[in-house]
Amino acid sequence: MSALVEARGLRRVLDGEVPTTLIGGIDMDVNGGEFLAITGPSGSGKSSLLYLLGLLDVPSAGEVTIDGRATSKLDETARARLRLETLGFVFQFHFLLPEFSALENVALPMRALGRLNNDAIRLRSHDLLVSLGLGDHAHKRPDQMSGGQRQRVAIARALANDPKLVLADEPTGNLDTASTAQVISILRAMCGPGSGKSVVVVTHDPALAAQADRRLNIVDGKVSV
Amino acid sequence: MSGMWPLILSIARTHILSRLRQTMVGVFGVAIGVGFSVMMASIMEGSQDDFVRQLVDSLPHISVTDERREPPRQPADQVFEAAEIHGLTTKQLRPGIKNPYAIMAALEGWLPGAVAPSVQAKAVIRFAGRDTAASITGIDPKREPDVSKLSTQIRDGSLDALYKSSNAIILGSGLAKKAGARIGNSVVVTAGTGRALSATVVAISHAGVTQIDENSAYVLIKTAQILAGQTGLVNELRVKARDVMQARAVASRIEAETGYKATSWQEAHEDLLSAFQMRNFIMYTVVSAILMVASFGTYNIISTITHEKTRDIAIMKSLGFPSYVVRRIFVVESMMIGVMGLALGWLLGYLMSYGMAQIEFKSPFMDATRLPIIYAPSHYAIAGAVALTASVIAGFFPARKAAALQPVDIIRGAS
Incomplete structure (x- = not known):
């Protein structure tokens, strides 16, 4: 498997009177089609690493290369475009726009990307919701759905632009057992043969971590062997 | 980028419709500002024109005298x-x-x-x-x-x-x-x-x-x-x-x-006409002040929305919305409030001007008369331009703040 994401010498230090090191020099790869679990104790820097890999945060040093493209010199707009085209995010809290229906939330990244026309966007949004068992909930707003349903809508939204990499930060951290099982199975299925997507999950959940092809344990901002 | 506009408009519309009461407060603020501005301009310029017309009608346009x-x-x-030369009789x-x-x-x-x-x-x-x-x-x-x-x-x-x-x-x-x-x-x-x-x-x-x-x-x-x-x-x-x-x-x-000396009515009343210029300057200053005050209402509303929407902004930016798109969403929201207020303000201004024109005044120095009102498109255009500019400015600062938000800061602090 070739590396979809390469991180070299990645550091993230928060400035301040007493600088805080979140990530203290990490080299890692995420291969195409791989399901990678990032684990570690609370405050170890798992989420910070995920944000750096997802271009949500800018490293203090080092380089993240995504799909062969170095990102350290990209401006904010180019980074946003790369996120839109290549990455999908799922957070612990669903982070759906509350005034929009499930269908509209899923359509949002596609409308921002502008590659499909309105009919095609509507159709794909609906298909994604159906594939995640939410066909009957397409027109409901987030406050009319359960936590598990919202998280599945968030997964559908992450898949909207057919990203090469899905980054999930504690996606099951706020769900009941049944919903957790559903989400794990959906994420796992993304990396199946033929799908080609890579998934990086930050988790405390042993059941989710157990599904990963590989685990990366982070302690104090560094990879722990 | 042109493809982003429908999305920007859609999000902006959803935001302001979901806060209907706040939006209406902002709209009425702008409307009252525009309405009173139009009415004031109609009365002030109407009375000025009426005065000049009376002046011009009652006196010759040009007076040729032996001076x-x-x-x-x-x-x-x-x-x-x-x-x-001294000593000569003139x-x-x-x-x-x-x-x-x-x-x-x-x-x-x-x-x-x-x-x-x-x-x-x-x-x-x-x-x-x-x-x-x-x-x-x-x-x-x-x-x-x-x-x-x-x-x-x-x-x-x-x-x-x-x-x-x-x-x-x-x-x-x-x-x-x-x-x-x-x-x-x-x-x-x-x-x-x-x-x-x-x-x-x-x-x-x-x-x-x-x-x-x-x-x-x-x-x-x-x-x-x-x-x-x-x-x-x-x-x-x-x-x-x-x-x-x-x-x-x-x-x-x-x-x-x-x-012979020929004095035009403008020359004869130069002082009066410059007083009118001064009066107009004061009038437009007051009118602009009214609209600026109204724009503070809009600023407040957009600030509140951006504050309440911090998480949504983080979501949009994490999805890949560039900062300028986020900024435009909130500026457009401000403009929507401005445009709705403007339309309502124009109507209000017209109705108030019309109402004022119906009031009859009696003066011991003149026959009974009504307030001279002018319905000039320029009044509506000026009030509109100032209101819209004020709305854009009112929206720009909260929008810039919103666009500068780092999604990771919000996501880290989310609960």
């Missing part, structure tokens, strides 16, 4: 070109415009308008033992209707009635009332020169302005010349230009051709 811009040179000055010039009918004939060859002569004299009108001071104007009844509204202001009788008797006089309504004279009465007119004659009241005029009606009386040119002791001379040629705004240029040409 000179420079004092005439004495004959000795002209002959000897000396710097200073030549006495008779006041008045000489050969007025010849000058008028020459002017009528090119003048874009009409011209009429007049003679002014101060006099006392005695009737039934009562003396009343009056300003006598000698007029040519055939030419007068072309340069003034006197013929339309005659209540009883007519302008041509001045020809009916040898010494006929038209009294202003207030003057007739003060003197107690009526049509057909004979009054004695004594001029400042001491000359007196008996005149028959043939008509009553009413200009609607107390000062004019209580002081003015009109006689034939010849009668006024006798009273003023200036046979063959007139004091003034009054010109009514077809285009009021051309009066200054026409006056300048008359002055060049006749040598």
